[in-house]
Amino acid sequence: MQSNSLTVDPQPVNRNIKKRFVLSRLHSLAGIVPLGIFMVEHLLTNSTALFGSEKYNEQIHLIQSIPFLPLLEIFLVAIPLIFHAGYGIYLSMISKSNIQTYKYERNRLFFFQRVTGITTLVFIIYHVWSFRLAPVFYGTEINFDLVNSHLENVFIFSFYVIGVVGAVFHFTNGIRTGLITWGVTKGPASQRIAQKICLLLFAVFGVLGVTSLFAFI
Amino acid sequence: MSAEKVIRLKVKRKDKMDSESYWEEFAIPYRPNMNVISALMEIQRNPVNTEGTQVRSVAWEYNCLEEVCGACSMRINGKVRQACSTLVEKLKQPIQLEPMETFPVERDLVVDRQRMFDALQKIKGWIPIDGTYAMGSGPLISSGEQQEAYKFSTCMTCGCCLDACPNVNSGSPFIGPQALAQTKYFNMHPTGKLTKNERLEVVIGDEGISNCGNSQNCVEVCPKDIPLTTALAELNHEANRYALWSWLKK
Numbered sequence: 492m493q494s495n496s497l498t499v500d501p502q503p504v505n506r507n508i509k510k511r512f513v514l515s516r517l518h519s520l521a522g523i524v525p526l527g528i529f530m531v532e533h534l535l536t537n538s539t540a541l542f543g544s545e546k547y548n549e550q551i552h553l554i555q556s557i558p559f560l561p562l563l564e565i566f567l568v569a570i571p572l573i574f575h576a577g578y579g580i581y582l583s584m585i586s587k588s589n590i591q592t593y594k595y596e597r598n599r600l601f602f603f604q605r606v607t608g609i610t611t612l613v614f615i616i617y618h619v620w621s622f623r624l625a626p627v628f629y630g631t632e633i634n635f636d637l638v639n640s641h642l643e644n645v646f647i648f649s650f651y652v653i654g655v656v657g658a659v660f661h662f663t664n665g666i667r668t669g670l671i672t673w674g675v676t677k678g679p680a681s682q683r684i685a686q687k688i689c690l691l692l693f694a695v696f697g698v699l700g701v702t703s704l705f706a707f708i
Numbered sequence: 709m710s711a712e713k714v715i716r717l718k719v720k721r722k723d724k725m726d727s728e729s730y731w732e733e734f735a736i737p738y739r740p741n742m743n744v745i746s747a748l749m750e751i752q753r754n755p756v757n758t759e760g761t762q763v764r765s766v767a768w769e770y771n772c773l774e775e776v777c778g779a780c781s782m783r784i785n786g787k788v789r790q791a792c793s794t795l796v797e798k799l800k801q802p803i804q805l806e807p808m809e810t811f812p813v814e815r816d817l818v819v820d821r822q823r824m825f826d827a828l829q830k831i832k833g834w835i836p837i838d839g840t841y842a843m844g845s846g847p848l849i850s851s852g853e854q855q856e857a858y859k860f861s862t863c864m865t866c867g868c869c870l871d872a873c874p875n876v877n878s879g880s881p882f883i884g885p886q887a888l889a890q891t892k893y894f895n896m897h898p899t900g901k902l903t904k905n906e907r908l909e910v911v912i913g914d915e916g917i918s919n920c921g922n923s924q925n926c927v928e929v930c931p932k933d934i935p936l937t938t939a940l941a942e943l944n945h946e947a948n949r950y951a952l953w954s955w956l957k958k
Binding site for chain 2: 509510511512513514515516582584585586587588589591592593595597598600601602668671672673674675676677678679682
């Protein structure tokens with residue numbers, strides 16, 4: 492039986508932090524801090540293509556000259572990404588979507604967050620292979636012309652548009668839910684404002700990402 | 709004219725806990741201002757399906773008939789709600805009635821809501837006031853806090869929030885919005901606060917708040933308009949702090 496007395500131990504007996512809780516908080520943190528920041532940086536870098544191929548190549552060169560770059564890529568991008576994707580797939584497997592019955596806005600966002608999680612993962616695997624791993628294996632140089640040669644293909648270009656828009660949605664909607672997960676936006680009014688700001692961010696980064704893609708062709 | 713008017717119902721039935729579900733249709737005479745309960749009572753009075761066969765009458769649960777007991781929750785035209793406060797005139801026909809399949813279905817529309825009562829035990833859903841001597845009166849509660857707590861006190865353990873939550877299902881350990889909102893309720897009481905950490909242990913546990921996916925269906929379907937998502941966000945805040953602090957103190 493549970494104790495029903497006032498003379499309870501102020502410190503609970505079991506003070507072990509539960510695995511599931513920690514994993515869920517790390518999942519939220521990984522999505523926003525290393526991955527979200529990296530994505531914003533990446534979108535900004537790509538947007539230099541809007542100012543011409545020379546400007547873009549210069550920017551690529553600048554990034555490639557960062558010391559210990561492969562280590563930074565592994566620890567700040569690859570590992571958080573693999574964890575975020577793995578745990579995210581697990582989370583979407585155990586949830587049972589019901590948007591057919593409950594067509595509420597937040598329920599739809601919940602569903603699209605899981606859909607874009609999968610599309611983003613597929614997109615990222617292809618994208619990392621073609622512009623990060625394949626150039627290492629085959630010794631090709633990463634520059635404007637390489638990106639141009641890929642994006643000239645209309646199918647690859649469309650795939651990139653879907654991939655970029657999906658990833659931007661996943662990130663900006665993730666900020667909205669992250670604010671709830673971290674207990675910042677508590678009531679419905681603040682959550683509505685956060686939702687509007689995130690929608691604005693989605694529009695800004697979405698337009699930036701897609702116009703940058705057009706700059707390569 | 710009006711005597712010919714009928715209401716068509718389509719009920720998802722089940723004879724025993726371990727038997728298969730099947731659909732059965734009924735047509736009952738229309739009366740003004742009917743709710744789903746009175747429609748089901750009509751079936752009970754004359755349990756004949758649309759094929760004209762005499763069948764076992766449909767089983768369902770109800771008590772208060774005024775949306776305070778939580779017993780008559782069921783899926784009406786897909787969405788979970790209380791049968792007593794759902795008016796037949798506002799529904800598309802045939803009215804489709806299904807049990808809340810998130811819970812074990814016992815018979816027809818009757819489900820076993822025990823998991824929610826177990827959950828209240830897990831979160832210690834009570835205020836500890838019994839001692840071996842007189843404890844005296846407790847601290848005063850401001851009227852603002854009373855107003856806030858009142859909303860959570862109206863929870864009738866009906867199960868709508870669990871049934872509409874995409875993250876409450878057989879594959880997930882989630883305790884559900886009802887128990888978490890009650891955690892907030894008992895934690896905000898000045899005497900209930902004394903056992904706050906024990907409740908937060910459940911919140912950061914495997915069944916706890918980490919399973920919430922922010923679909924916010926719970927607050928949309930709650931018949932009592934309890935601010936469930938506000939409670940969840942506040943608990944997130946408390947749980948994060950509690951988890952970090954208790955780890956740093958280890």
